[in-house]
Amino acid sequence: MKRYRRPVQIVILFFIVILGGYAIGSAVLGSHDKPEVGDKPPSFALLGIDGSVHHLEDYEGKAMVINFWGTWCKPCVKEMPALQAQWEKWKDKGVVILGINAGEDQMTVQNFVDQRGVNFPIVLDSDSDAVRDFGISPLPTTFFVSAKGKITSIHTGELDLETLGNQIEQLVQP
Amino acid sequence: MIINTKCECGHQNRVGTVLCEACGKPLFEPDGQGNLLEMRYDGAARRSQRANPTWIDRIWNFFSSVKVAIYLIILTLLGAMLGTIYPQESTFINLSNPGDYYKTTYGTLGHIYYILGFSDTYNSWWFILLLVLIGSSLVICSLDRILPLYKALSKQKIQKHMEFLTRQKIVYQGDIEGSPQEWITRARPFLKKKGYRVHTEPDALLAEKQRFSRWGPYIIHIGLIIFLLAVLFRGMPGLHMDEYVSFPEGEIKHIPNTTMYLKNEQFTVEYYSEKELPTEFQGTGKMLPKLFQTKAVLYECTATCNDPSKKPVLKEVLRHDIEVNKPLSYKGLKAYQYDFDMTPKLRSVQPVLVNKVTGEHYGKFKLDMMNPQRSYTLGPYTLELKNKYMDFMLNDDGEPSSKSPNPNAPAFLFVVKGPDLPKEGSQYIYFPKQIDKEEFQQDLINEKLGGLEKKLELDVLAMGDVDFAKSTTFLNIRTDRAMPFVWIGLGIVMLGLVLGFYWTHRRIWLRVDQGRVTLGGHTTKNWFGMRREISSFLKQMGITIDEKSLDNGRNKG
Numbered sequence: 001m002k003r004y005r006r007p008v009q010i011v012i013l014f015f016i017v018i019l020g021g022y023a024i025g026s027a028v029l030g031s032h033d034k035p036e037v038g039d040k041p042p043s044f045a046l047l048g049i050d051g052s053v054h055h056l057e058d059y060e061g062k063a064m065v066i067n068f069w070g071t072w073c074k075p076c077v078k079e080m081p082a083l084q085a086q087w088e089k090w091k092d093k094g095v096v097i098l099g100i101n102a103g104e105d106q107m108t109v110q111n112f113v114d115q116r117g118v119n120f121p122i123v124l125d126s127d128s129d130a131v132r133d134f135g136i137s138p139l140p141t142t143f144f145v146s147a148k149g150k151i152t153s154i155h156t157g158e159l160d161l162e163t164l165g166n167q168i169e170q171l172v173q174p
Numbered sequence: 175m176i177i178n179t180k181c182e183c184g185h186q187n188r189v190g191t192v193l194c195e196a197c198g199k200p201l202f203e204p205d206g207q208g209n210l211l212e213m214r215y216d217g218a219a220r221r222s223q224r225a226n227p228t229w230i231d232r233i234w235n236f237f238s239s240v241k242v243a244i245y246l247i248i249l250t251l252l253g254a255m256l257g258t259i260y261p262q263e264s265t266f267i268n269l270s271n272p273g274d275y276y277k278t279t280y281g282t283l284g285h286i287y288y289i290l291g292f293s294d295t296y297n298s299w300w301f302i303l304l305l306v307l308i309g310s311s312l313v314i315c316s317l318d319r320i321l322p323l324y325k326a327l328s329k330q331k332i333q334k335h336m337e338f339l340t341r342q343k344i345v346y347q348g349d350i351e352g353s354p355q356e357w358i359t360r361a362r363p364f365l366k367k368k369g370y371r372v373h374t375e376p377d378a379l380l381a382e383k384q385r386f387s388r389w390g391p392y393i394i395h396i397g398l399i400i401f402l403l404a405v406l407f408r409g410m411p412g413l414h415m416d417e418y419v420s421f422p423e424g425e426i427k428h429i430p431n432t433t434m435y436l437k438n439e440q441f442t443v444e445y446y447s448e449k450e451l452p453t454e455f456q457g458t459g460k461m462l463p464k465l466f467q468t469k470a471v472l473y474e475c476t477a478t479c480n481d482p483s484k485k486p487v488l489k490e491v492l493r494h495d496i497e498v499n500k501p502l503s504y505k506g507l508k509a510y511q512y513d514f515d516m517t518p519k520l521r522s523v524q525p526v527l528v529n530k531v532t533g534e535h536y537g538k539f540k541l542d543m544m545n546p547q548r549s550y551t552l553g554p555y556t557l558e559l560k561n562k563y564m565d566f567m568l569n570d571d572g573e574p575s576s577k578s579p580n581p582n583a584p585a586f587l588f589v590v591k592g593p594d595l596p597k598e599g600s601q602y603i604y605f606p607k608q609i610d611k612e613e614f615q616q617d618l619i620n621e622k623l624g625g626l627e628k629k630l631e632l633d634v635l636a637m638g639d640v641d642f643a644k645s646t647t648f649l650n651i652r653t654d655r656a657m658p659f660v661w662i663g664l665g666i667v668m669l670g671l672v673l674g675f676y677w678t679h680r681r682i683w684l685r686v687d688q689g690r691v692t693l694g695g696h697t698t699k700n701w702f703g704m705r706r707e708i709s710s711f712l713k714q715m716g717i718t719i720d721e722k723s724l725d726n727g728r729n730k731g
Contacts, residue, residue: 019306
């Protein structure tokens, strides 16, 4: 009837669709606290035992294996050689293995890696920020992140050499 | 379909108009002739009422229906009830596997409850959808009604159709003497005195007061829309945080996802004495805390905040004693007292090196549990820290290792060099806690390591040389930046309620035709008061009538 009314209706319906869509969309997709398969891993800035700060963004474009561990945790200690072996195999092929130590100090971690001959990058999560952001409860937990920056699988518990190898193979598949 | 919407007064009305927009003559009589008039929205057509609705109009019409709104509200209430059957997932702090929890705690029903997603009802897509639909309905219903109503009320004609007057709920008719003009001029100050705004024509009058109360419901709707938006977008990144953080006494700790740090300077807990307890609890050995309090200092990081290789530069911003229901509050960040743990946590010791042969003491050095210094020079001796075990144990291979990262049973392995010792040094293990010293047989281990225990010993001489966090407080750190909007929305709702409840829109129409006055009165509520007001007005005009006779009781019975 009057000309100005139609645009008003359209604008209001448009806002309802946008705002409502956002609200429902975030209810369906984004409400979980922990990162899950298909998500981007949470970013972090952690001090490495090499003395430099490691950011998630530093490894952009590389496939990543992010391993949460502690020296007191037996399965973590047991899977270290597998991680080290795979690191040696893949380090020149665009795969990064990153160990995030849950809350121990430099000395403990340094002694441990020296003893075990571990030389993939190890960072210290002294305030448990990454443990919190990644939603870790039992150790070890390992995240496999594709080169595109998406979590492709999450493994809780000890990894053996073979499983780890298979997972990395899958990770680097184009 | 073409409906003739032209009134006999010559005014062209819109489709759906109930009472002529100009003269008030009823155009559309759903309940048959002669009843009281339907005065809702002053008889104006709702915006969405159209002759030929398009699909947009149909959507619009759907949401503009009050019936639909009521169904939506009922559905939402029923949905919300589902969320009250079992505890919701969001009420647990650490629920790593909700699926298992519901199954084991509540059995098959609990399992079904979880599968259907009712364990997180208030964040489920269908619940949010219902809220969005209610929000849409609020916006569209209001718009659809408030604009026509506003127009109808802002351009009222003074002279109304006779039928409009006689079919109001309050009606008076009677003969008068003198000229109509004189009567109306006389009436004017009496109505003004009662707070009416009076508009006159030579033989008609319109008196009106408290029209603003008609906007009350729409103000309520605006408030509800703000409230709903705040609730729906509360979870947007950065608006909401709800974390549980432990703060050992005496340590500054970072609050995750913020630039803030908090120090628990002192934690105290007071228990009820035996006498203060209710008789049921006396003698049962129950300990009930009376007060737990965290003396907290809040710091804000001003530089090098996100660089773990540097120490953050902190500025103290607030001191507050946090107690239950007395949270620390700073710029929307709140810290609530949540729990505590009285297990002491060793932080550092300051032992001295004792030469057991001569009895000489060397140094007093600080040995931190976390990130200790790596070497110490004490008199003629140097101590080099080789390794440390926070929770000492011997593993399956008989090697020293640590059970946990917590300093429950700390042990330090030194290499000691100095006079009368081998050049490459001699190993020495040190348990700062006396109880561990005995349990793990420090002397025996040292004997195996090289027999240093006979010559030297590390010893803490005074309790003052032991530093430990006596307790740990657990705080619930929250930010909820949508909360102010929730309050603003509710404030507006309250304002609308007050407007609608405590004031009433009252109108009196008068017309004089051939020496006979006809009065019609309308109010949004409190008809009793309105009748009394009119009868008092008529009395002032020299007409005495019974209040009740004003009631045009056509619809009664």
